[in-house]
Amino acid sequence: MAAEVAEQHRPVLVVDFGAQYSQLIARRVREAKVYSEVVPHSMPVEQMLAKDPAAIILSGGPASVYADGAPGIDASLFEAGVPIMGICYGFQVMAQALGGEVARTGLSEFGGTPVEVCSAGVLLAGTPEKQDAWMSHGDSVHRAPEGFEVLATTAGAPVAAFEDRERRLFGVQWHPEVKHSAHGQAVLERFLYDGAGLAPDWTPGNVIAEQVAAIRAQVGDARVICALSGGVDSAVAAALVQKAVGDQLTCVHVDHGLMREGEVEQIERDFVAATGVNLVVRDEKKRFLDALAGVSDPETKRKIIGREFIRVFEDAQRDIIAEAGEHGEEVRFLVQGTLYPDVVESGGGEGAANIKSHHNVGGLPEDLKFELVEPLRTLFKDEVRAVGRELGVPEEIVSRQPFPGPGLGIRIIGEVTAERLDILRKADAIAREELTKAGLDGEIWQCPVVLLADVRSVGVQGDGRTYGHPVVLRPVSSEDAMTADWTRLPYEVLATISTRITNEVREINRVVLDVTSKPPATIEWE
Template identity: 50%
Template sequence: MQNELVIVIDFGGQYNQLVARRVRENNVYCEIYSYKIDIEKIKELNPKGIILTGGPNSCYEEGAPSYSKELFELGIPVLGLCYGAQLMMHTLGGKVEKAPVREYGKTATFVNNGVELFDGVEDETTVWMSHFDYISKMADGFEEIAHTADCPVAAAQDETRKLYAIQFHPEVLHTVRGKQILSNFVYKICGCAGDWRMDSFAESKIKEIREKVGDGKVLLALSGGVDSSVAAVLLAKAVGKQLTCVFVDHGLLRKNEGDEVEQIFGPSGDYDLNFVRVNAADRYYEKLAGVDEPEKKRKIIGEEFIRVFEEEAKKIGKVDFLVQGTIYPDVVESGLGGESAVIKSHHNVGGLPDYVDFKEIIEPLRDLFKDEVRKVGLELGLPEYLVFRQPFPGPGLGIRIIGEVNAEKVRLVQDADYIYREEVGKALDKYAEEHDGEAAPWKPDQYFAALTNMRSVGVMGDERTYDYAVALRAVQTIDFMTAESAQIPWEVLQTVMNRIINEVKGVNRVMYDLTSKPPGTIEFE
């Protein structure tokens, strides 16, 4: 499937993936490349537009990431963001210096909405600034099209050469009209038609897989997560019984999840495939006995998964294709396309290809971001509760139990987590009903219960207790790189606390974690 293309050239900005996602939200296909990508490769890709990301460096310093002047002479529209804007000016003869006043955060900005880039944007708008340097002198051919109280060139353009430099970040939600600005760039300036759609993706991908596999045998490690589930459905629709899905239930899943996965993909489900469920909980608990160091737990859980999967693969015999649920962020984080040709194609199965006998890897989702994977899942008819399943770490509840893992602790955290998610879900549904379908402002992007290793004295009835404390976690985040604690209403937390203490035997205390990321992490271990 050949789509029109916009490329993002990354200069080390923290929002590189977000820029590409925002472009794709406009139904325009977008890929990310390192600033080390060769100019000949760019010509070969023949993109409709190029976006230069932000970055932590100063473009005028020796050794700072840069690009040749030829990039701006290709006749392809270029949009520079923050560092990308400064680099454009610096390369073309303008001047960038340390700013007298640093701008950071939400900033009132005055724009010329008579230019194409800002069409539909109010004269005064709020944008997200993050810079130490500023453009003190524009390169020849440029005109200023936006400014702030402290930044004389918040945006500039050379309309003849279709070069645009903006000092702020349109890709983050804090820039109020950021989506409009990026839409203007890809449609009005680059002339894109918007041919990147998930319905056509699923259809063409199924056809492509069918042609590649022929009459071969296919093996997939099914975790029950969004990525592997969508990959399984794509393969099942393409090759049916030629596919075998191995689901390793390590006993560290959320309550009822193992049965839910089997209900969808097993013999009574809607998909014509071979489904193998391995109930390996006791085996995992035995390996984890006495282990309390987080990294050691992770390694044991990952290693044991490989051992179990290997055993099942040997029973199946020779397979032609191994399927992995690798998605685009995995590809980007393993080495950007222009810098490294080696992609971590073994990412999701931790090295399995070294000893599973197969001919080729199939990664049907490697071009998609998570939100796009979800759209494909819905398009294919997967149930919403699975498609919008909350992020869940590979080691599962093993890293939501502080200290040693055993069957009793797993039961405690499963039951507490189930109650928490149920009550938050009810509260979100109630808010939506009362506000014409609007999402609650406190809606968390991820929320779960963890079992602390702390036990404390309590009183239940007339009896003294000495039981565990549960910690509730809920965060709001754009990209999971940073996160803030969600302000769940007090009455919802009170209901959750009462239910957990009354219904989960072995827990007598409930706490709410207010820690942001950084300094904390989203998971506990």
């Protein structure tokens, strides 16, 4: 399906040289409303060109161009007539391949660095003569290749940016994709719009039209099933497939009793009303609680929840297949909410064979005989939300914070019981309500509330001594969940959350704040 999208939107290929920012470059290109894909530097040039790229960006990387075994690129790429931009290591690879000089200056540059623009050219047009940019390099370009104009310099990089407008080759030593580069997005857009001549037409509406056509071509008249978790990804994937094939789709929601307050009802009421989807809800709360009884080890809890989910989903599948069989319709397809970062991280985006078959539905068995429908596999999370809004998925679902598959089961430190789930649901609902009321939903990635069920502390409530549970607030900010920092919430909001929880949830007498970044900590406690 990714290939069908690429045929209509010629991709900007981001060639990954092992940079921590390759996905971020692709995101920034998408933010400019231009379609992009990440490919490994090891991909042969003829395969890159076979994708009919509209432009190519060479990423940064940790190596030195002079090190043994350093990744390189076939110089023939620069003669193919495709607009190319090099960033950091990619800038140096381009310079070296075309006859420029790259050397160690003895003055490395890391972090914020002043840049002096000596000629704006195409790439730096509209940016200041002096600007701050984010650097991370030891080698520097000393001499630009023949035919290139030097655009900028820094103390440690005699050639910090260059371009050859005739051949549409451009490069910068800094990282325009990171927010610390003050005019980074403008530089990328100058390359995309002016250097490569691309139009900003990668929009939610276009994505929907293309994916609906692709889904119809793939599915035909067959029946489709989807595990609807209540999260953003599965909801938007289901809405896309529903728009494409209507009542050929049946969604299954497994109510394992580990959801947040009101979420099951919201799926049954709001999502169905907005999309008209056929929904089957399986009430399996007792089954999951029985399976989790007496279990405190987090990994064991995860495995139990995954195992029971598979079994319930298989039961639902058999029922759907039996019903469909009576009408002579074959159930051939399974919808998954796979996102583009999953594709990249599981094999560089080089085809569906690299996608983990169990992604997004709790660990589907290898022997399930379904073809996957993955309408979101070209999209980042923010794009998924935009598509969901365009499709009319309720805002309460579209803007929902990421929520782990095992649900509240891994936000209770200790055994999972009905009483403890009820306590945590109440505290979590208060935290989410106050964050929304304060207008902070857009500033945080998510705010898990963790119940330390096996811990009790002394407190005073109503002039009496209490021995209650503490809960932990874990507000974090992130773009992709690979790294995260704790969110500095206003004290008055934290105070309100704490006061309400300790007043309204009698079993809790202490609220604490987790101020650890990732790494070293993870976002979830279990």
